[in-house]
Amino acid sequence: MGKCKLAVCQINVTADKRFNINNARDVVFRAASQGAQIVLLPEMFNCPYETSLFPDYAESYPDGETVQMLSRVAAELGIVLVGGSIPERDGDIVYNTCFVFGQQGGLLGRHRKMHLFDVDLPDLNVQESSTLGPGRDFTVVDAGICKIGVMICFDVRFPELARLLALAGVDMLLIPAAFNMVTGPAHWDLTMRMRAVDNQVYVAAASPARDEQAEYVTYGHSMVVDPWGTVVAQAGTGEEIIVAEVNLETIREVRERLPLLAQRRTDLYDLCKK
Numbered sequence: 001m002g003k004c005k006l007a008v009c010q011i012n013v014t015a016d017k018r019f020n021i022n023n024a025r026d027v028v029f030r031a032a033s034q035g036a037q038i039v040l041l042p043e044m045f046n047c048p049y050e051t052s053l054f055p056d057y058a059e060s061y062p063d064g065e066t067v068q069m070l071s072r073v074a075a076e077l078g079i080v081l082v083g084g085s086i087p088e089r090d091g092d093i094v095y096n097t098c099f100v101f102g103q104q105g106g107l108l109g110r111h112r113k114m115h116l117f118d119v120d121l122p123d124l125n126v127q128e129s130s131t132l133g134p135g136r137d138f139t140v141v142d143a144g145i146c147k148i149g150v151m152i153c154f155d156v157r158f159p160e161l162a163r164l165l166a167l168a169g170v171d172m173l174l175i176p177a178a179f180n181m182v183t184g185p186a187h188w189d190l191t192m193r194m195r196a197v198d199n200q201v202y203v204a205a206a207s208p209a210r211d212e213q214a215e216y217v218t219y220g221h222s223m224v225v226d227p228w229g230t231v232v233a234q235a236g237t238g239e240e241i242i243v244a245e246v247n248l249e250t251i252r253e254v255r256e257r258l259p260l261l262a263q264r265r266t267d268l269y270d271l272c273k274k
């Protein structure tokens, strides 16, 4: 069973797309210089998190400048780069998409946010579906040393998705995310830790750094949680790289001692389908 180093990059996001792309590249270089073999970026790292802006910042695969940068940097550094998310245009539809590139710069996976963040809360109204389309596919990436399941932000609130990815054999759930000042203090740690405990996998979530002047103020506090639910690394609110060791032996040990996945009563759950 192997070990690897995972870096989670909490980065500043501005209205200047070029600045965001260059800044992300520089931060990924810094993360790799700390020994990271897998690097995770935040949700909407090249674009302010404002639904009305997504179509203007959107780009297509493979020609878009952001995806080109991600592919080049992954190859140059020989890392697996889980490229946060960006607005991706495909025909008439814009998706909230995470591109994952491998050590040679090839595309290993593409996750389009499945559950769009449409909520009306006190002090927070967001309707992602006003400018985005939902993804339809589960994303499991074979990163060589481990298997990665990708979810984007609101996806993490749907335990069914994390469970399906765990049953597909992923060792870690990597989550570009952008919780806010309403939901973050209440649910960020709780949700990330629960998905780790439920499924006995590592969970890592990357947020943009907090910008108090932004229209949508992100929570920050990017984190890595181990399969026992322990927070092994956590950022504050500013730009920061956190690095954690992922040990696949820890997954095996936790599952052996507390065999949750093996003790599921699927015979009964099947009866509940009607």
Ligand SMILES: NC(=O)CC(=O)C(=O)O
Binding pocket: 117, 152, 153, 154, 155, 157, 177, 178, 179, 180, 183, 184, 187
């Ligand atoms: N931004 C999101 O997609 C989700 C979020 O902020 C939350 O679930 O809270």
